[in-house]
Amino acid sequence: MSEIYKSTSMARENSAARERGESVAREYERVVNTFNKILQFKEKIRLSLENRIFDLQEHLSGDADKLCTLTRNIEIYDLNVIKIASNLDDLLTEETRLKDNYNKLLQGASMDIVGASVADDALAQVSSTGGEPSTENLMQKGNHYLDILSSSFQKLDDDLRSVSSLRTEMLNARSEIFRKKEQALDKKAVLEENGRHLEDELEKVESDFEVSVREEEVLTLEYAQLINKVEGCIVISEDIDRVLFSSLTAADETQ
DSSP, X not given: OHHHHHHHHHHHXXXXXXXXXXXXXXXXXXXXXXXXXXXXXXXXXXXXXXXXXXXXXHHHHHHHHHHHHHHHHXXXXXXXXXXXXXXXXXXXXXXXXXXHHHHHHHTTOHHHHHOSHHHHHHHHHHHHHTSSOOHHHHHHHHHHHHHHHHHHHHHHHHHHHHHHHHHXXXXXXXXXXXXXXXXXXXXXXXXXXXXXXXXXXXXXXXXXXXXXXXXXXXXXXXXXXXXXXXXXXXXXXXXXXXXXXHXXXXXXXXX
16 A cells, blocks of 8 residues: 555656656746847847948048038138139229220320320431421321321220120139039038938937847846856756666667
C-alpha cells in the first residue's frame, strides 16, 4: 500500500514538474521573443534616426555653402552698383561740360571751343598780303570757319550720344544687377527659412535619438541580466547529468 501511495504521489509530482517546466519554458520563450522583437525594433529606429541626422546635417552644410555664395554675390552686386553710381556721376559731369561747350558754340564763343586756329589763320593771311584780306579770302575763311564749326558741333553731338549710350548701358546694367540681387535676396531668405526648419527638425531628431538610445541601453542591459540569471540557474550536477543522459538514451531507444 505504501509503495502504491508513493507511485501515485510520484505520478502527481512528475506531471506537475513537467507542466511547470513547460509553463516556465513557454514564459521564458515569450519573454525572449518579446525582448528580441523590441530590440530589433529599437535597432531599426536607431539606424533610421542616425540616417536622418546625417541627411539633415548634409542639407544644412549644403545650404550653408549656398548662403555663403549668395552673400558673396550680394556683396559683389553692391560694389558694382557703387561703381556704376560713380561712373554715372562722371558721365553727368562730362555731359554737363559738353552741353556747356555746346551752348558756347551756339552763342558764338567759338574761340574757346574750336581753338584759335581760325583767328590765327586770318591774321596770317593779313600779314602775307600786307593789307586787308580780299573778299574771296574772307569767303574762304568763312567757309573754313563754318566747316570747323560744323565739325565741332558734330563732335559734340557724337560725344553727347556716346555719353547717352553709356548712361543707358550703365542704367540697364544697374537694373540687371538690382534684379539679380533681388533674386539672390529671395533665395537667401528661402534658404534661411528652410535652414531654421531643418535645425528645428535636427534638434528634435537628435532628442528622439538620445531617448531611443537610452531606452535601448536599458532594455539591452535588462535582457543581458535576465539571460545571465537563467544561465546561472541551469546548473546540473554530474550525477543528475549522468542519470539524464542514460535515461534520455533509454527513452530514445523505446521510441
